[in-house]
Amino acid sequence: MIRVDSLSKRFGDFVALGDVSLHVPAGSLTALLGPSGSGKSTLLRTIAGLETPDGGTVHLDGTDVTNVAPQDRGVGFVFQHYAAFKHMNVRDNVAFGLTIRKRPKDEIRDTVDRLLDVVGLTGFQTRYPSQLSGGQRQRMALARALAIEPKVLLLDEPFGALDRNVRTELRTWLRRLHDEVHVTTVLVTHDQEEAMDLADQIVLLNHGSIEQEGSPTELYDTPASDFVMGFLGPVVELDGGLVRPHDVAIALTADHDTTEAQVVRVVHLGFEVRIELELAGGSPLTVQLTRAQAARLELEAGQIVFVRVPEVATFAAGGI
Amino acid sequence: MSRIALRLTMFVYLGLVLIVPVAMVLVRTFSPGLGAFWSSVTTPAAIHAFWLTLLVAAITVPIVAVLGVVAALVIVRTRLPGRRLLEVVIDLPFAISPVVVGLALVLVYGRDGWLGPALASVGIHMIFSVPGIVLATVFVCLPFVAREVVPVLREIGDDQELAAATLGASRWTTFIRITLPSIRWGLAYGIVLSTARAIGEFGAVSVVSGKVSGKTETLTLLVEKRYQNFDSAGAYAASALLAIIAVTTLLTMTYVQRKASRQ
Amino acid sequence: MSTVSITPGRRPRVGRADALAAGTTLLFVSLVVIIPLAAVATKSFSDGFGPFWESAFTRQARSALIFTLWSSLAVTAIGAAFGTLTAWVLVRDHFPGKAIVNVLIDLPFALPTIVAGLTLLALYGDAIAYTKWAVLLALLFVTLPFVVRSVQPVLLEIDTEMEEAAASLGASRATTFRRIILPNLAPAIISGSALAFARAVGEFGSVVLVSGNVPFDTQVSSVYAFKQLESDNVRGAAAVAVVLMVISLAILIGLRVWERRHTISERTA
Numbered sequence: 001m002i003r004v005d006s007l008s009k010r011f012g013d014f015v016a017l018g019d020v021s022l023h024v025p026a027g028s029l030t031a032l033l034g035p036s037g038s039g040k041s042t043l044l045r046t047i048a049g050l051e052t053p054d055g056g057t058v059h060l061d062g063t064d065v066t067n068v069a070p071q072d073r074g075v076g077f078v079f080q081h082y083a084a085f086k087h088m089n090v091r092d093n094v095a096f097g098l099t100i101r102k103r104p105k106d107e108i109r110d111t112v113d114r115l116l117d118v119v120g121l122t123g124f125q126t127r128y129p130s131q132l133s134g135g136q137r138q139r140m141a142l143a144r145a146l147a148i149e150p151k152v153l154l155l156d157e158p159f160g161a162l163d164r165n166v167r168t169e170l171r172t173w174l175r176r177l178h179d180e181v182h183v184t185t186v187l188v189t190h191d192q193e194e195a196m197d198l199a200d201q202i203v204l205l206n207h208g209s210i211e212q213e214g215s216p217t218e219l220y221d222t223p224a225s226d227f228v229m230g231f232l233g234p235v236v237e238l239d240g241g242l243v244r245p246h247d248v249a250i251a252l253t254a255d256h257d258t259t260e261a262q263v264v265r266v267v268h269l270g271f272e273v274r275i276e277l278e279l280a281g282g283s284p285l286t287v288q289l290t291r292a293q294a295a296r297l298e299l300e301a302g303q304i305v306f307v308r309v310p311e312v313a314t315f316a317a318g319g320i
Numbered sequence: 321m322s323r324i325a326l327r328l329t330m331f332v333y334l335g336l337v338l339i340v341p342v343a344m345v346l347v348r349t350f351s352p353g354l355g356a357f358w359s360s361v362t363t364p365a366a367i368h369a370f371w372l373t374l375l376v377a378a379i380t381v382p383i384v385a386v387l388g389v390v391a392a393l394v395i396v397r398t399r400l401p402g403r404r405l406l407e408v409v410i411d412l413p414f415a416i417s418p419v420v421v422g423l424a425l426v427l428v429y430g431r432d433g434w435l436g437p438a439l440a441s442v443g444i445h446m447i448f449s450v451p452g453i454v455l456a457t458v459f460v461c462l463p464f465v466a467r468e469v470v471p472v473l474r475e476i477g478d479d480q481e482l483a484a485a486t487l488g489a490s491r492w493t494t495f496i497r498i499t500l501p502s503i504r505w506g507l508a509y510g511i512v513l514s515t516a517r518a519i520g521e522f523g524a525v526s527v528v529s530g531k532v533s534g535k536t537e538t539l540t541l542l543v544e545k546r547y548q549n550f551d552s553a554g555a556y557a558a559s560a561l562l563a564i565i566a567v568t569t570l571l572t573m574t575y576v577q578r579k580a581s582r583q
Numbered sequence: 584m585s586t587v588s589i590t591p592g593r594r595p596r597v598g599r600a601d602a603l604a605a606g607t608t609l610l611f612v613s614l615v616v617i618i619p620l621a622a623v624a625t626k627s628f629s630d631g632f633g634p635f636w637e638s639a640f641t642r643q644a645r646s647a648l649i650f651t652l653w654s655s656l657a658v659t660a661i662g663a664a665f666g667t668l669t670a671w672v673l674v675r676d677h678f679p680g681k682a683i684v685n686v687l688i689d690l691p692f693a694l695p696t697i698v699a700g701l702t703l704l705a706l707y708g709d710a711i712a713y714t715k716w717a718v719l720l721a722l723l724f725v726t727l728p729f730v731v732r733s734v735q736p737v738l739l740e741i742d743t744e745m746e747e748a749a750a751s752l753g754a755s756r757a758t759t760f761r762r763i764i765l766p767n768l769a770p771a772i773i774s775g776s777a778l779a780f781a782r783a784v785g786e787f788g789s790v791v792l793v794s795g796n797v798p799f800d801t802q803v804s805s806v807y808a809f810k811q812l813e814s815d816n817v818r819g820a821a822a823v824a825v826v827l828m829v830i831s832l833a834i835l836i837g838l839r840v841w842e843r844r845h846t847i848s849e850r851t852a
Contacts, residue, residue, distance in 0.1 A: 050482055070485040077486035083479035087501040097487035100497070141483075148487055323676060330672045330684075333665045337723050338687060341702040342694070348705045387611060394605045402609065408835065409612055412620075414778070415831035417785025417805045420824040423812060424619030427626050427821070434622055459615050491600060513692065520695025523787035523805070527812065540697045540788070547701065547792060556705065559698040566693040573693070574686050 001026040001184060002047060002152055007056035009042055016042040017053070018208040024152075024201070026061075029178050029185045031199035033192060033231070039208040040188045041156055047186065048077045048154050060151055076145030076183075080157040082137040084129035090116070090140050091125040097148035115143040118177065135166040142174075146181065153185040159194065171197055192232050196220070204228055236286055238279075238309055246288040249308045250275065250297060258306035261285060263299050275299060277307065342563070349560035352553050360557040368534045369542040370561070376450070376538065377518040380457040384514050388465025389507065393499075395466070396473040397481075407470075414463045421459050422527020425452065448530030453538065456524035461517050465510035472506035473499075505580030512576055516569040520562065620828065627821035639822035646799045647807040648826065654715070654803070655783035658722040663776045666730025667768065673731070674738040691727050696788025699724050704793055713795025718803060721789040726779035733775030734768055741767055770845055774838055781834045785827055 002024040009017040017039045024030045032040040045051040047058055049070035057066045065073050085093050091112055092099075098108045116122050119139040129137055138158055145153060158174075159167040175198055178185055189195050195202050196216040203213040212224040223229035226242055235242045239259065251258060261277040264284075273294035275287045287307065289297075299305065349357055360366065388410075394400060395407050413421065428434045429446035439446060446452040480502065484494040500507075522540040529536040531545065539562055546555040628635050638644070673685055691699065703720050704712055711717045741764065749759040787805040794801040796810065804823055811820035 048486055050486070070482070071488050071490060073486075074488075075486055077483065079479050079483060081477075081479055083483035085480055085483075085498060086476075096484065096489070096497075100487070100489050100493050144483075144487065326668060327672050327676055327678060329665075330669045333669065334684065334687070337720070337727055338690060341699075341706040341724070342690065344706040345698070345702045387608060390604050391608050391612075394601070394608055398601045398605065400601060400605045402605070406605070406609065406612065408839065409616055411835060412616060412831070415781035415785065415835045416620075417808075417824070417827050417831070418787045419805045419809045419812075419820075420623065420785065420827055421619075423808070423817075423820055423824050424623045426812075427622035427817075428619045434618070455615065459619075462612070462616065516693045520693075520698070522695060522697040523791075523809075527809070540695050543695075543697050543701065544792070555701060559701050562695050562698050566690065566695065566698070569693045570686060570689055573689055 001059075001061055002186065003059040004043070004047065005057045005059075007043065007046060007053050007058070009039075009046060009051065009053050015039075015208045017046070020056070020205075020208070020210055022203060022210065022213070024184060024186060026184050027182045028200045029175075029187065029198060030201045030203060031195035032186060032188045032203050032205060033195040034190065034205035034211075035231070036190060037207075038205040040190075040205045043205070044154050044156055044186060044188045047152070048075050049073050050077070074148070074151045076148065076150035076153040078138070078141050078145050078153070078155045078158045080160045082129070082134070082141045082161075084132075084137050084141060086129050089126050089128050090121060090132070093129070093140055094143045094147050096144060101148075111147055112143075115147055118146075118180075119143045120173075133166075134162050135170055138162065138170065142177075146183070150183065153183045155185065155187040157188055157190070160189075167194075174198065196232070204231060206231075234286075237283075238285060238307070241309070243309050244288075245274075245286050247310060248285070248287045249310070250287060250289065250293075250299070251306045251308060252297065254306045255308065258308045261305055261307050263301055263303045263305060265301055266294070266299050268294075277305070345556060345559055345563060348553075349556040356553065357557045357560070360551075360554040361561055365533045365537065366539075366542060366558060369537050369539045369558075372450070372453075372537070373519055373539040376453050376457050377515055379454050380461055380518045381511060381514050383458055384461045385465050385507065385511050387462070388510060388514075389469055389503070391466045392469035392473055392503075395470055397478065410466050411463050413460050414467075418460060418521065418523025419527060421524040422456060425456055425459065425524070425528050429455065447528050448532070449536060452528040453525050453536060456528045457518045457521050460521050460524055461514040464513040464517065465507065468506040468510035468513070469503050472503045476502050505576060508576045509573065509580060512569060512573050516566065516573075519565055519569075623821050623824050623828065626818055627825045629818060634818070635822050635825075638816075638819040639826050641819075643798050643802070644804070644807055644819075644823055647802045647804045648823075650715070650718075650800075650802070651784055651804040654718055654722060655780050658719060658726055658783050659776050659780040661723060662726050662730050662779050663772055666727070666775065667734050667772055670731045670734035670738055674735060688728050688731050691725050696725060696786070697792070700789040700792040703789075712793060713797060713801060715801055717793040717795075718790050718801055721793050722783045722786055725786055725789050726783050729779035729782070730772060730775035733771045733778075737768055737771040770842075774842065777834050777838045781831050784830055 002022070004020060004022040007017050007020045007022075008015075020039070020043060022043075032043060034040045042051055046053050047060075049065065049068060053066070057064055059065065060073060060075070070077075085096065088096070094112045094115055095108050098111060103111075112125070113122070116125065119142055121136060121139055121143065124132070124136070124140075129140070132140065142155075142158070159170050162170065171194060187195075187198060199216060201213065202216055202219050204211045204219065206227055212219055212228045219228060220232050223232065226235075229235055229242055234245055236245050236248070237243075238248065254260070259279060261279050263275060264278050265276040267274040267276070268291075271291055273289045273291055275289060275294070277285045277287060279285055285307065297305075361370075391406060391410050395403050395410075426433065426447055428436070429439065429452060430436045431440070431447065433447075436447065444451070446455060480498050481494050484498045485491075489497065520540060522544070525538055526541055526544070529538065529541060531537055531541050533545070537545070539558055543555050543558045543562070546552070546558060627639070640648075669688070673681065673688075694702075700721055703717065703724065707717070707720065711720065745763055745767075746759050749763045750756075754762065785805055786803075787809065790803055791806055791809070794803060794806060796802050796806050804827055808820045808823040808827070811817075811823065
């Protein structure tokens with residue numbers, strides 16, 4: 001369990017964290033989400049002790065660790081660029097934390113082999129980091145962090161430097177790993193899809209403070225601000241409110257709550273069909289339909305249609 | 321210019337300035353015969369100069385190596401005020417004339433210097449003795465290690481060191497197991513350069529040593545003395561000895577560079 | 584994105600160990616470098632500014648300084664041109680024995696300067712001994728590696744695609760060199776040349792024998808200072824030493840300022 005109280009941190013004039021408080025339940029997987037410069041990495045590094053806060057406290061499992069050195073916090077930290085020990089092979093990398101604790105050789109070997117099996121690197125023991133792909137290096141780094149049986153696992157944009165395909169694959173794999181190991185995990189990411197896919201709890205940061213925290217569905221369905229709504233998925237503006245493109249309904253006949261629009265273009269993207277419209281005032285509007293919905297409407301460019309937004313789906317704020 | 325013309329220009333340039341002159345020393349040295357060479361490098365003065373030169377290098381190089389690494393760490397890995405000043409100061413000996421170095425040390429540690437009398441009262445004599453030679457050599461060798469290690473430290477970044485810290489490694493453990501292996505080839509290159517300079521330093525040493533044969537005369541000073549005494553065969557022989565050391569250094573440098581670039 | 588991040592706060596905090604290490608280093612460097620250099624300055628001004636100026640720029644000292652600066656400048660220019668050419672051949676050309684030539688470039692760094700001087704005497708002997716040519720040649724020898732070694736890695740980094748692009752746009756080889764390659768090499772040539780110049784100005788070991796130390800002719804400043812010291816004119820030696828120090832410091836600091844400004848303008852570009 002991690003508890004952070006009124007944490008603040010400045011770099012010169014730049015406020016990285018302004019009075020942030022946070023609770024991460026034991027065994028959960030929490031994502032710190034936000035644009036670059038939002039303070040999410042600083043928050044993570046402060047939890048690990050790699051950064052000293054200007055004010056506030058950090059508790060790990062009920063103990064105040066604010067002034068404890070990173071060496072003694074018992075956290076596993078995974079870096080964006082792997083931080084692989086280049087002069088050591090995979091086995092020595094993973095064994096590092098145990099070797100410096102002078103554990104018996106047999107125990108170290110067994111632990112390393114078991115962890116390499118968990119991360120799917122069995123047989124790579126004697127390879128060097130330079131002989132591994134990015135994804136493999138990151139899995140090695142994860143095994144290395146898990147070897148010291150950390151109280152919490154902290155991941156700083158762990159998949160940020162990887163290809164899209166590898167990223168998706170590692171994501172699924174990390175989720176499964178977490179379900180097996182159950183170590184309290186905090187993940188920093190700027191990718192909302194990654195956060196929604198992986199996390200039990202999302203903490204959305206902006207300009208050094210928390211905009212909203214909650215489950216992925218809470219944040220998606222009941223965003224606390226237009227920033228949250230805009231960050232978690234595509235939005236369009238209609239009648240002065242923000243709305244998700246898939247929440248806009250299209251009808252062929254007018255009703256008391258509809259707005260008139262003209263179809264500009266129909267784009268078929270496989271399962272999804274994107275309808276580009278122009279409203280009466282001339283402003284554009286994009287609507288997402290499923291294939292079946294689009295087929296039923298038989299829309300084509302130039303056609304006049306009527307759009308309607310369900311009440312619950314709007315977020316009435318003044319633009320983004 | 322065509323490729324061949326460029327290549328030829330380079331060869332003429334290097335030939336005139338570098339290759340032919342060095343070859344000539346060897347020719348001059350060995351033309352009186354191997355026996356003459358051998359007897360002039362085995363006189364008591366020459367043997368003493370040889371060992372003194374090695375002794376000075378053996379004391380100097382560890383000092384500048386440790387200092388260079390510490391200074392590089394301070395410059396790259398801390399935010400201490402004054403680290404930029406340190407960076408400039410440690411580079412300074414690179415640009416300062418050896419004569420100035422010698423003079424500067426005499427003015428502080430000499431008989432009438434700032435610290436000389438105080439040291440003399442406790443029985444330490446720096447100038448015109450071996451400690452002074454070591455001090456002068458440390459001065460001129462100071463930049464090499466730091467200059468090689470600083471860019472390597474910048475290049476590798478501190479991710480690996482931070483990772484080791486989160487895994488529970490103390491600062492010392494991190495230094496020994498992570499930092500030192502990462503900078504080892506840069507450090508080795510700096511050490512080789514320092515060694516070459518320590519063995520070959522002439523100007524600064526010539527000012528502080530007093531040039532007492534069999535006491536404070538290093539190999540380079542011996543070369544000069546023999547030349548001034550019109551014993552040019554003897555001067556060439558001692559030079560050849562230094563040149564052999566230089567070539568060995570050069571080969572070591574090449575080996576270290578290869579290793580470093582392969583890393 | 585580069586793996587070497589320079590975001591603020593990426594460095595570990597300042598601990599006691601840091602301060603101790605920095606303190607020790609600074610103390611040591613002070614004892615070996617700063618205090619002695621300060622002593623030189625103090626000594627040279629011990630009788631006031633007037634006497635300092637007089638001994639720093641006596642007719643003989645002035646002549647030595649002018650010759651030192653001119654010869655250093657000439658040697659730097661030759662070294663810049665031929666050093667760049669050598670680096671170019673070593674990177675782009677292929678011929679048997681290239682590896683050996685590449686190793687030989689470092690020889691002036693490894694060979695003691697006194698040996699270098701003797702070497703040149705051995706070769707060119709009476710023809711040039713004790714002339715200005717001998718001094719030039721000696722300086723050329725000791726400064727040879729500077730430009731080659733600073734240009735070589737940059738040339739290795741410049742990918743040939745840039746040159747191919749220029750060629751495809753119709754640039755001749757000369758134009759490509761002048762407008763594409765040279766601007767990319769310029770920083771390395773300048774920093775290598777600056778170090779070579781600083782070295783040449785202060786050089787002693789290789790010129791002390793070959794120059795013959797003829798006043799108003801082949802005498803350079805470092806040798807002049809040495810002779811003053813030998814004839815017990817310590818303050819005179821210190822005055823010349825201060826002039827040499829000012830030149831070295833100006834070059835070193837100028838180079839650092841220029842490098843910083845250069846990298847900043849590159850980063851913001």
